[in-house]
Amino acid sequence: MKYFSIFIISCFLTNLSCAYKILGVFPVGAKSHYIIGQSLMKGLAEKGHEVTVISPYKESSPIANYRTVQVVDVFESIEAVNAKLLEMKDYGVVDGLTGFYDFGANLTRSTLSDKRVQDFMKTKQHFDLVICEVFLTDAMLGFGQLFNAPVVAVSSFSASIFTNDLVGNPSPLSYVPHPFSGFSTEMSLGQRIANILLTSVERGFYYNYFYPKQDTLFKEHFRESRSSLDEIRKNVSLILLNTHFSLAFPRPYVPNMIEIGGIQVNKKPKDLPKNIKDFIESADHGVIYFSLGSNMKSKSLPDETRAALIETFKNLKQKVLWKWEDPNLPGKPDNVLISDWFPQDDILAHPNVKLFITHGGLLSTTESIYHGKPLIGSTIDSFGNRHFLGGICNQAQRRRTPKEFRSRVEFYKVS
Missing domain, CATH: 3.40.50.2000 (Glycogen Phosphorylase B;)
Structure with a gap:
């Protein structure tokens, strides 16, 4: 594209x-x-x-x-x-x-x-x-x-x-x-x-x-x-x-x-930074990538929401990459790696990344679908995303999308 x-x-x-x-x-x-x-x-x-x-x-x-x-x-x-x-x-x-x-x-x-x-x-x-x-x-x-x-x-x-x-x-x-x-x-x-x-x-x-x-x-x-x-x-x-x-x-x-949707996707993914690559490839049960995009900040989440996420991630057998905008995350579990920036497109291209938890941005959703990653998404913050993600849900539910898309991607709309 x-x-x-x-x-x-x-x-x-x-x-x-x-x-x-x-x-x-x-x-x-x-x-x-x-x-x-x-x-x-x-x-x-x-x-x-x-x-x-x-x-x-x-x-x-x-x-x-x-x-x-x-x-x-x-x-x-x-x-x-x-x-x-x-x-x-x-x-x-x-x-x-x-x-x-x-x-x-x-x-x-x-x-x-x-x-x-x-x-x-x-x-x-x-x-x-x-x-x-x-x-x-x-x-x-x-x-x-x-x-x-x-x-x-x-x-x-x-x-x-x-x-x-x-x-x-x-x-x-x-x-x-x-x-x-x-x-x-x-x-x-x-x-x-x-x-x-x-x-x-x-x-x-x-x-x-x-x-x-x-x-x-x-x-x-x-x-x-x-x-x-x-x-x-x-x-x-x-x-x-x-x-x-x-x-x-x-x-x-x-x-x-x-x-021109997908113009930003790298068809030939770049090499990941060593610390991220080692973290992903050492995960025996795969990795979950969690990001709220470039505008919404994870650090702005209510305390109870952040605490619930930490508790949930701590009990998972998968490792978690969490886009977190502060150097420290109080109570961070050992299976979580935080950073204020991740090379998202290249991360989603990695075969050991099993799930993307996303705010539902257009770029994030397009990249996930291109790389065939399941999504858990929310549409709380964007003008165009609700229409875009609604289209994806409609396409997937009514089986109007290509066979490869149906077999590799599910979308869970979270309000």
Whole structure:
């Protein structure tokens, strides 16, 4: 899938034998969003293109033709959201949408106000293509006109109001459930009515609360623009979605909306660090990998939840890799190895890893299914994950997935 997406972009640039200057705009201070952007942009750099990326993250292993314009203030916005993730599952629709869109406005403002970004914008250098993440940051589509380049939009999850309206993609409410709803494609009459109402509420908030904030930021930072933000939004050339038809509910797409789910998966897993490799391979009964992703922190779990997990892991015959963000875990059992970071994709590729306990993130779920690992999952914290995981549950339960998937992966939806 990684190479397919790179091929799509290369075809878009029309001439595979030439190197192009490409700008990537991936400002969200969440590691999962960065991983999607990094996979695409590094792939293009490896093909010989000259790549510049606006991102909060800096490459640990720099590539000669890969440059980062680093934005660090956005971490404050994402940390504010992360601190409330456990509370968000109890939010109502209005509170959830308001907080969601306020986060987008703060993220956009922090990025465009950053001195490094402002200095970069003043260079007026030439780019052949702008690849821009579309996640509550519509004003940043202005980079395309600023550098007089066509725009490819990237969504870190499935089709939504952020992407559908850019290219006129249809979303029939009779069988396409809203991501917040938790419905399947087979909705009752009452659920269809609720789906219509929820979608209408979101569209009302989007165009009357969120969009005016983005339009104001666009006018403030792209003052020389010849077009309005509305015109620029309708001029996006291609949209790449971090989803895949085999893992979600069926839905229509226009020709310039392409699924690239799994772009981050390593088809040839890298060697694991020695301490992790030794821990996994010395486990006679296999290993369980437990991670709540890059946003949700295990250390933020309530004391009683943490105590229950420790007690459960202690009584298992398997060993456990636990993504834990502090150097110490009080009461840590001997069969548990903690770390604030694990090479997740490479761990899941190891044959002695028998189970993945996950928060239900899109990357985590995709990687597990690719490597054929059983999942125990929860959907407590994510906008797009409920729809994505609901699709997986529906596919598995109704036996619509390939035989290999059915035989190797089960999904237990935990509320």
